[in-house]
Amino acid sequence: MDERKYKANYVVTLKNINFRYSGEKGGVTALQDINLGIKEGEFLCVLGPSGCGKSTLLKIIAGFLQSSAGEARMDNEPIHGPDWHRGVIFQSPTLYPWLNVQDNIGFGLKMRKFPQNEIEELTNRYFELVGLKGFERHKPYELSGGMKQRASLARILVNKPRMLLMDEPFGSLDSLTRQNMQTLIREIWTKTENTVFLITHDVDEALALATRIIVMSSRPGRILKEFQTSFTYQISGVGHEKARYKPEYMEIREEILNIINSQSEALKFSSPER
Template sequence: MSNTKEAIISVDNVSVFYDGKQSKVPAIEEVSLEIEQGEFVCLVGPSGCGKSTLLKIIAGYIQPSQGKVFMKEEEISQADWRRGVVFQSPTLYPWLTVRKNIEYGPKVRKVSKEECAKLSTYYLNEVGLTDFADHHPYELSGGMKQRVSLARALANQPEIILMDEPFSALDAITRVKMQDFLREMWQKNNQTILLITHDIDEALALGTKVAIMSKNPGKIEKIIDVDYSNKIMMDSNYEFENDTAYIHDKSEILKMISE
């Protein structure tokens, strides 16, 4: 077996300038990032450093001012179901049931009715919402809505899931539950995930890699490999509060972000 992994996403020296009042304002500058199959990359950085801009570039919602972004060998030029996106506030269709929301993407892609039903049944079960299949979004809690959003992204069977602060609006207990849930989904399905967060603990608890972004200009300062997610899965008694490596990584990231 070769140990050269395949990069699913390659961000190559990308800069984005937005139109300001007088001049072009740089949001991110010369950012490069590779995401390989099966990786869980967490991107942390202060508010306004360009995290969402980078995610939108990878999603194909906006185009870089300079540099290029590739999915495998292909340059990304528009949004595509192979890159599933989950936002902070779930963007569900209020007039559709939970099941219909999940089936929406495959249906648009002209997947057969039977196959759509199979997919929604499977992912409803995966996210623990089988009993809520015929409910509407307004009947669900925040955490449940976010699980529907995830199921909806997964139902397209994307090659990567891009998540922009998906748990920021949830209360602390629900957030930790959702993190455990996402970690299990990632491991079980060998998913590839890019998750943006401003919560360093969340990044360390989930990622296989943490990319640290700084502000003015928005740049990736450093990418570190971490293994806390595995530790949490392997050892039910694991407590990061007592792990000196964790404390070290956390304070290093905090220092970098607040500079």
């Protein structure tokens, strides 16, 4: 790969990333030789068996963890810590229970010393975007699970990050709410043109959202295969459900499942590293 093109076309680059956890019973290598470029505006989904290092990889990109070896960069600058340019959404909504929803969404702007009138203008705009208009004064405990995730999403988006990092954000939701949230995040991605990095265990969710899918091995996590996909554009159109039954959809789905299942079986028979 041409180095100049590599620097110009990628928001985040990971080169030769390794990560090793240390503990009283010995060390565990979570990631090994990860090389990945994440392009501006793409929707990247990450799949792999449990314990393969998906969340560790996200935390390195977010700046929550520093790799044991290798280099993580954003816009060709080393990632040394968290930054509002990389917004993170976890499976459990991280809302402050003592603040109402509007104050939760505007909290980051307040910490960045935005004028109050601008905070109100921006929070109102993102209330509309995530479909929470009318719930500004509600406390988080008064919201459903899906509404809490919408509020968490708005709290990240209002800061206008370059990139969204999402760690199984819909994993705890019921199937109908999950599908609605998938539709919402696709619409938001289309409108905002954010770069999205989403971890999921659901192959159909990845195929429904991603423009690229990477599949990771069992521990230590390595990238086994990448898939370029475009079903997200088809699913958002007329007769969208038909996309899920196309031969190419079913073929990629089966290949991904076979890779993940083979890795899960291998993990059963492997002994922990000491």
